[in-house]
Amino acid sequence: MGKRKLPYRSALAAAARGLNEELQKERGRRCVVASVKLISIGSFCLATIMSLVNSAISAEEPVPPPSGQKKIAFAIHGGAGTIDRSTMTPERERAYHAGLERAVMAGYEILKSGGASLDAVEAAVRVLEDDPLFNAGKGAVFTSAGTNELDASIMNGKTLAAGAVAGVKRIKSPINLARMVMEKSPHVMIAGDGAEAFAKEMGVELVDPKYFFTEERWQALEKLKAEKKETPVSDKDRHGTVGAVALDQAGNLAAATSTGGMTNKRVGRIGDAPVIGAGTYADNRTCAVSATGDGEYFIRVGVARDVSSALEYQNASLGDAAQRTIDKVGQLGGTGGLIAVDKNGNIAMPFNTSGMYRAHISPDGKTVVEIYK
Template sequence: MFPVVVVHGGAGHIPKERSELSTGGVSSAARAGYLVLQGGGSSMDAVVEAVTQLENNPSFNAGCGSVLNIRGEVEMDAIVMDGKTLGSGAVSAVRNVANPVQLARLVMDKTSHVCLTADGASKFARSMGVPEVPMDSLITQYSRMRWEKNLAPDANPVECQMGKMGTVGAVAVDGEGNVACATSTGGMLNKMEGRVGDTPCIGQSAEAASDLGLAYMKSRVGGLGGVVTVDPQGNWAARFSSLQMAWAAVQKDTLHRGLYAGEHFTQSIHEPH
């Protein structure tokens, strides 16, 4: 097993003058995460370190570079998930915390809950000794400029969400083959106060995740496709938006197969074909 860390700085349109800052930032974050693995750290240690680096970099929509909500304030979401234990932790609409991803890990490690939000997340942070930081320390000149521009009566709704809207994240596999991921975001530009995006939300089934992905593909680019999906608990799905897709799965000595939407045949693998 060769350990690896993969990092992204968020999907969306990156202005040309900020492209080098973005590519340099993700490169530094990936190196930081990989150094953790080289030192014997876990994949969870690595992704938290990588995302912490991104949160500390004002070039990204996370931590100190977060976009502002409609009131000109910073509210952030973050999540961590551990493939080894299937544990997860998340925070949403959290304020005055420099590194929400670290707080999300504390939720996973120190509570019996999955997600804490807003004031509850802040109270938990204080109980864990996480220092509060002034909100001004999380607001960059660029974020404030974008906020003010998007408040203008003639602001273009599409252009308002371009520039720096993406969630940042990292995935890693350590030397023992364990997988972990972490994501963090300031959310959407000029979002409503208290808005929580999909970043800290956990719990889509294999079927629901497949259907959502296919629906998004169709609505965005008019494309048809198919997908087979499994989750760590052994749940699986074969979904497609095209007319046909030949698929098959075997579980508990049973063959499942189909060709058309809604078609599902089962057969014991010990029966004659």
């Protein structure tokens, strides 16, 4: 945790604990999974309705300001990829929903009470890092060497300050360390042992690398190794990068992204998550973006920065800009998605995979959790 004194930090912890218990009971009830309800409808209607649903997703109206408050907006993702309904049990789906809802509420509570977008995105990402279901923190995937190497980055849209860590092996919350790099060092990006040395100086407790062992991720590695695959093209077993974007009452945007990378990745491989401009970008004049998918393609396109640039230079709408950027990734052969919120509180969440674990706050202040297209 370090020794920083941040507003809302302890309030958040308490809120997150309380919500956790409450939400365990409510699992699944309030979750909105539009696609599930649509499956039984004929193909003509399906196409029409999906189109409406998609436009709703890609141009979500901002949350109206409660009396006396300015508008806020918040969205998170838990990774995009091939999410197969046939292998998804109801129990597992409920668990994903619960995890996403805990995370989105952790950030939303901060924003509602007047907290900073930076605190909201960090809080939500930490909840997802601690959840073994998602490929970040505790649930990180394994490298080809059977180790876990975690990456994360965070950006402050007000100052363009940014922090990132890459290839850390003993940091429970990489997003927290990325924030320390941003706020407590003269650097933006620190990798490997150097990042862990910095963590020690900051008083961050290093965890035993065994903390990151999960049977499911280990089996994914074994399976990939048996298939002798070392390719960034397939998106199986890798849909788990997490991220959050927020607009707070002060009009400040922030974005955060954290990941374990891709299963069976080469030791030392750095994906898009810790690369400012690729996996993460935030600029109060435009938008905040967190991306997830085939990291290599996202770096080449410069995904997060590309969305921001379209707003900056072309005055494009957030929905159009975000969709066009994901289309660019698709044209190169890459898959994935992104979440974005602009300075007016609009939200966009395009992806070109069969699903993206995601949640946001609807204009009437409800949490909306979705998985499939």
